[in-house]
Amino acid sequence: MNNVTLTIDGQKVTVPRDYNIIQAAKRIGIEIPALCYDPNLEIVGACRLCVVEIEGSRKVQTACSTKVKEGMVVHTESERVVNLRREILQLLLDNHPNDCLTCQKAGECLLQKYAYRYDVKFREHDGARRANFVDTSSPYILKDDSKCILCGKCVRTCAQVYDRKVLSFAGRGFNTRIVADADYSLEESTCVSCNRCVTVCPVGALIDRRLLGKTRVWDGEIKGVKCKACDYGCNFEVLSKNGKNVAVRAKSPTEGRPLCLKGRLTTELLYLDKPETPYKKEDGEFKETTWKEALGLEDIFEKIASTEDKK
Ligand code: SF4
Ligand code: SF4
Ligand code: SF4
DSSP states (O other), rough: OEEEEEEETEEEEEETTTTTTHHHHTTTTOOOOSSOOOOOSSSOSSTTEEEEEEEOHHHHHHHTBBOTTTEEESSSSSSSHHHHHHHHHHHHHTOOOTTTTTTTTTTTTHHHHHHHHHTTOOOOOOOOOOOOOEEESSSEEEEEEEHHHOOOOOHHHHHHTTTTEEEEEEEEEOEEEEEEETOOOTTSSOOOOHHHHHHHOTTEEEEEEETTTTTTTTTSSEEEEEEOOOOTEEEEEEEEEETTTEEEEEOOOTTTTTHHHHHHHHHHHHOOOSSOOOOEEEEEEEEOOOOOHHHOHHHHHHHHHHHHHHH
């Protein structure tokens, strides 16, 4: 028997036996909150926001790492789990800048969404907060450590592509941070600006810099497009405002689909009304470049020109 039937918040649901509780709940329209979970990434159960009560178990369980079982009875919004979620969210907000008004991520930030859902607010306090370190070295990515909630999704998604593994955790306890290589800036590091990490970051700790100030999620239209630069056909989104296509961003990385800078730049050139200057990394430094060079077309154009000259 490949399916199991369980009860979640009083509703019966039948799902494949390799599902976890988050996936089973989603089938019946119940969203269990989670910050570190992504169905395409290794499950780590780090944020603990997805805790649920299971009848017969004294401890609460993380719904991302608990597989469904025949006859299981799950409560996803009991008083006990709601109180635990509120505590987790409060600790995160206490260590977070109160910056939603101007944050590029507002409107699609999961921390903002769940704080609203569970009525948790920023509090005044004199305790320590995360260091306000912003890496502005890349023209493609803004990395703001003060907003990082250490979910690790960026680390796991970068490592999914063979040979990348640029990001990792460094430091201990309160001083834990996400770093590029041996704590280099993004410019100095081996980062290839694919923006996979930006795409999975649930908060405003990693931002697509070419989006900054142009539009936010509620403020325009978003259209999904396939990249035309190679056969992978990675997914990108074109963001429009007032009838103009203003930005392109990488969307939904999966294993085996690398996303890449060339693909994003190709999509920018094809779809944007005013494409921004492209940059290329050379010897650990970002430099302005031409579209021909950014897209690796210089040799092709030269060859076409010399072939036509010979006619
Ligand atoms: S990351 Fe989220 S919670 Fe933090 S300032 Fe931005 S929108 Fe607000
Ligand atoms: S942009 Fe790509 S290569 Fe760079 S850190 Fe993010 S996932 Fe890794
Ligand atoms: S940068 Fe974003 S994805 Fe990476 S650990 Fe921090 S919050 Fe998570």
